[in-house]
Amino acid sequence: MASSSSNLISLKTSDGTVFKVERALAKTMKTVQAIIEEADANIYMIPIHNVFSHHMDMIIDYYKLSVAGKSKEFSVEKLDNDELKDFLLAVHYLNMEDLFEVLTQAVADRLEKKSVGYVRKYFGIENDFTPEEYAAIRKKNDWAFKGDDIEPEEDEEKQEE
């Protein structure tokens, strides 16, 4: 099937790789779409900062699955937390709604029912509650901490110091 160059958009990732993607895929990237629309003449190559070739590989995978109606089969389980964070930021930069929601859901799944300490570590957040404040807010939301499926607090003793 002959494909004229106008059906493919060239995207250049931060590590210098050029990907030729279908216009339809480029359309799902609102950032890219805006660049195309703003340009007076035909654009030949669009640089996408903050996106690496391994991100583009996954983006293309997702696109192919969703076109085939199998978007539920897309999984980011094999990515560790740092890779997932990078990917999420890349997709956020490109402004791709559907994939963004899939990734935020994936992060949420990893946080679900984890302890306060775990969430803090994951996000690199320091606890800025005083022990009294923490005790008060913990008591208010006590119900959420109970249940067999909730991870117990490892550092709860530290809070009471």
Place this chain on the structure above:
Amino acid sequence: MKRKKDSIPSPRVSQRCNKAKGKVVDETQNHQLCPYFANIPSHLTVQILLQLPIKSLLICRCVCKMWKTLISEPHFAKSHFQKTPVSLMIRTNDHRRVSSTLYLLECEPEKFEIGSDNHVKLEPIFKLPLRDANSFGEKRNQIKNKSKCPLLSKNNLCRESLYIASKPDLDKFGIVNSCNGLLCLCDPSNGNPLVICNPVTGEFIRLPETTTTPTLNTTRVTRQQRQTALGFLPKTNEYKVIKMLISNHVNDCESVILEINTLGTPSWRNVEADSQVSIPLLKYPTCVNGALHWIGFEGGFAGRQRSILCFCLESERFQSFPSPPQVFGNHNNRTRGNTKITMGELKGFLYICDSTFFTDVTMWVMNEYGNGESWTKLYNIDPLVSSFGSPDPSRYLSHYGLCFPIKHFEEGAAVLLYHPCNWFIYYEPEKYGFKVFQIHGSAPNFVEIIPHIPSLISLKHVVKGDNIEVQNIHSRCAKFKLHEENEALSLSQPIDGDLESLRSLFYYDSNT
């Protein structure tokens, strides 16, 4: 979504980033360079938090001050609420006791796979406030003043404790309805609405006292009906409680006293009710699309004429509403009069569940609000029932009891059936088939079930201004224990959910 042009990490970052999971890194110096989650802008954090279920969100509220603020924001609560699936609130229904504990049953089918030997404890979510908190306050002071004074418990055991005897008549609340994440509580003896609460946040407000209303018609009253409901008007973001006293008089006249309280205002307003509208016996108040709806039973529950009564919260007027003719039309005259029609709301859609004929439980949904033609039969649970055998179901299955749709059919239909002996059948044909489980309490008693969508919507944002005090259950009543609070509800799955076992469960051999 904003495009991020700033804070773009440099390419060399990906080689530097440590692959260890959950590594704690001090971010303050590397602000511009490392794309760790510590650095993601708050609107991204919000997007992630919005995908979390409520329990995890409450845990996240304790992470740090900024997150507490993010999660407590009204806009966040509203967006999150729209994604939260329907759950069920369960309360034990023993009339001898005051049950102030609500349990939340989340309809996650994976949770129902308990295995035949296990019991999974249901965690109590909320203690309802006590109706007469002042008298409890006095008792509390008694305890404080006399440090070792034993308090007589309900069973007459003397012990030093904070157990307080409670009287169901005086202390128990009835639950009227759940609307947009809030519950309306009333005095069960007369239906008078008293408290609005959010069980998840623990907040509650007491509704203003009733002012004496003038009697409109002094002829003798033959029948009186009190109706209460809590409704939500999205247009103005207001909650309104309506109270009606409908009196039928000897001379065939009907007088209606209608009062409305917009949540946050200190008093009830008298509203003129349309005298043209005749109000039958009402049940199942449901708020959809800024209007309250009831099923009206003409001639009582055994009567055959049914209709839907609609009260618009914006205009504060009754208006006509199309009912599903197929359901409300010609019923065969069942002498038993097992009219089991319930109405409710699922994600903005009005539904009616007809389990009048126990061989044929049907669910109807109004696909297009206000359009009578759009009443659509969602599914017919006949195959479910007929597979339970029994040549004459009426002898063994008094009736299925209540039926709650959990998921809209577009997402894959799922429904929860409740049999009055505390059996639940979760039925999601496409994914899970049947899951049967039972709820046990310490005493054999029935449970009251209220479909409810848990929300973080804070009453402080609902109640604008300083007129009404928003109280919190945790600060006030936490120290008190009612005897009922020793009860524990647990889920069990006595049998595996395959069809054969289900059949043996519900099919009683007439010869035995």
